[in-house]
Each structure stands twice: as C-alpha cells, then as structure tokens.
Amino acid sequence: MQNGFVEIILGCSRELSMNQLQSIAKAVLPSQVQKVLLAPHRDFVFDRAMKRFLSNPDACKQPRNPVLIDLIYGWGNKGWSALDEYLAACIEHALTSNGPILECGSGLSTLLLGAIAQKQGRSHWALEHTPEWATRVQHYLNRYQLDAVVLCSTPLKDYGDFCWYEAPLASMPDSFSLVICDGPPGATKGGRYGLVPIMSDRLKSGCVILLDDAEREQERTIAARWQAELGASFETLGPNKPFIEMTLH
Structure with missing residues (x-):
C-alpha cells in the first residue's frame, strides 16, 4: 500500500490539492510515513508558490492569501512556522521600510523578506543558533x-542576566529599520529580551519590531520592558496567534 501511495504522490502531485493528498495519507498511512511520502508534493507546492511570490510580493501582504498558505504548507515546519497573519505583517512592513532588516531566528520569513530586500537593494541579516537549521535555510537561499x-549561524551567548545571539556586530549595519523577532526559543534564559540591550543603539527612530508568540506571558513581559527602555509604543495584533508590533519614537 505504501509503495502504491508513493506512485500517487510522484504521479499526481500536480493534480491533487494539498488537502486531498493529506486526507488520503491520513486515511491509510502512519504519521511518520505520511511526512516522508508527502515531501514531493510539499516541494512542488512550495516551489510554485515561491515563484509566484518572487514575481509579486506586494500581492501577498494580506492574511489568508493563497500563496502564503501554500508557502507555509510547502515549507512544512509544522508547529514552528509563523502563521500567515504574522508573515503577512512582516511582508507589509518589509515593503514599506527603508533600511536594513534584522531577523532573530530564521526560516520561511527569511526567504520572503530577503526577496523583498533584494528587490529594493537592501540587506537582510538573520541570526540563527542551530547549525542544522541554518544549513537548510541557506540551501533555499541559494536555490532562489x-x-x-x-545568514549568520552563530551560537547563543550568556550575557549574565540573559542569553542571546553572539551577533557579528563589527560587520553589521549601523541601523536597522525593521526587526523580525521570532527567536531565540522561549526556554532560553531571558527569552528574547536580549535584542534590546545588545542592539538598541542600532534601532533607529521609526524602527518597527514585530515580536511573535504574544499569546505567551513571557513575550508580553518582554515587550513591556522594551517599551520602557526604548520609549516605544506597541499594540498586540493577530486574532488567531497574537504578535506584537512595536514602534520606536
């Protein structure tokens, strides 16, 4: 049965929708086998959606956009990838900001915002502490x-009260106009707080910080600390999976 499903995947991946293939897989296969056998379909859907995004990023700045939905499905990092409403906010701000972008953590958003930065002649800096994950992301950066x-593959460093990325400050831009903060992991000492004490002198007036996972109390506490330390304002957005949008004055 599994061999037969492989033939379905390879032969029909262009005709069947992702929901149809997932339904078939769930009906007949164990979860780990599903993951392996759906890979060809995910890759096809991702490549098709990525090409559509590259041709017109501006069309993908609203949640529930079918290209974003396909990108998230094709990327396949279930449970960790940002939801489409957060990705849409990242895209919208990347399209309207006017300087280098900093990303804490890397993934699908790195590709999408990197594509926008490239079209606009800007740079996008992404910090990633997991070497294996950085290798995967770099593979896709090269592919497109x-x-x-x-993409800076750099370990987390203990700064005393918190741990954060060991950022290559000497080679980084003097100021950033947009920060995408989806890392380091919440279990890290101090969570994501280290962004401000390490990078505050490079966050210029008008810089926007998009902090994911605002449903967690830790992120809300960090946002309140940043607000006090930076003299910034913020609001919580995203009805399905909240995130914080903070603006420096």
Whole structure:
C-alpha cells in the first residue's frame, strides 16, 4: 500500500490539492510515513508558490492569501512556522521600510523578506543558533539566489542576566529599520529580551519590531520592558496567534 501511495504522490502531485493528498495519507498511512511520502508534493507546492511570490510580493501582504498558505504548507515546519497573519505583517512592513532588516531566528520569513530586500537593494541579516537549521535555510537561499540575505549561524551567548545571539556586530549595519523577532526559543534564559540591550543603539527612530508568540506571558513581559527602555509604543495584533508590533519614537 505504501509503495502504491508513493506512485500517487510522484504521479499526481500536480493534480491533487494539498488537502486531498493529506486526507488520503491520513486515511491509510502512519504519521511518520505520511511526512516522508508527502515531501514531493510539499516541494512542488512550495516551489510554485515561491515563484509566484518572487514575481509579486506586494500581492501577498494580506492574511489568508493563497500563496502564503501554500508557502507555509510547502515549507512544512509544522508547529514552528509563523502563521500567515504574522508573515503577512512582516511582508507589509518589509515593503514599506527603508533600511536594513534584522531577523532573530530564521526560516520561511527569511526567504520572503530577503526577496523583498533584494528587490529594493537592501540587506537582510538573520541570526540563527542551530547549525542544522541554518544549513537548510541557506540551501533555499541559494536555490532562489537570494544574495541580499546574510545568514549568520552563530551560537547563543550568556550575557549574565540573559542569553542571546553572539551577533557579528563589527560587520553589521549601523541601523536597522525593521526587526523580525521570532527567536531565540522561549526556554532560553531571558527569552528574547536580549535584542534590546545588545542592539538598541542600532534601532533607529521609526524602527518597527514585530515580536511573535504574544499569546505567551513571557513575550508580553518582554515587550513591556522594551517599551520602557526604548520609549516605544506597541499594540498586540493577530486574532488567531497574537504578535506584537512595536514602534520606536
């Protein structure tokens, strides 16, 4: 039965929708086998959606956009990928900001925002502490020739009260106009707080910070600390999976 499903995947991935294939897989296969056998379909859907995004990023700045839905499905990092409403907010701000972008953590958003930065002649810096994950992201950056992205595979460093990325400050831009903060993991000492004490002198007036996972009390507490330390304002957005949008004055 599993061999037969492989033939279905390879032969029909262009005709069947993702929901149809997932329904078939769930009906007949164990979860781990599903993951392996759906890979060809995910890759096809992702490549098709990525090409559509590259041709017109501006069309993908609203939640529930079918291209974003396909990108999330094709990327396949279930449970960790940002939801489409957060990705849409990241895209919208990337399209309207006017300087380098900083991303804490890397993934699908790195590709999408890197593509926008490249079209606009800007740079996108992404910090990633997991070498294996950085290798995967870099593979896709190379695949789509997204040379505007500087992906820094760097460990987390203990700064005393918190741990944060060991950022290559000497080679980074003097100021950033947009920060996408989806890392480090919440279990890290201090969570994501380290962004401000390490990078505050490079966050210029008008800089926007998009902090994901605002349903967690830790993120809300961090946002309140940042607000006090930066003299910023913020609001919580995203009805399905809240995130914080903070603006420096």
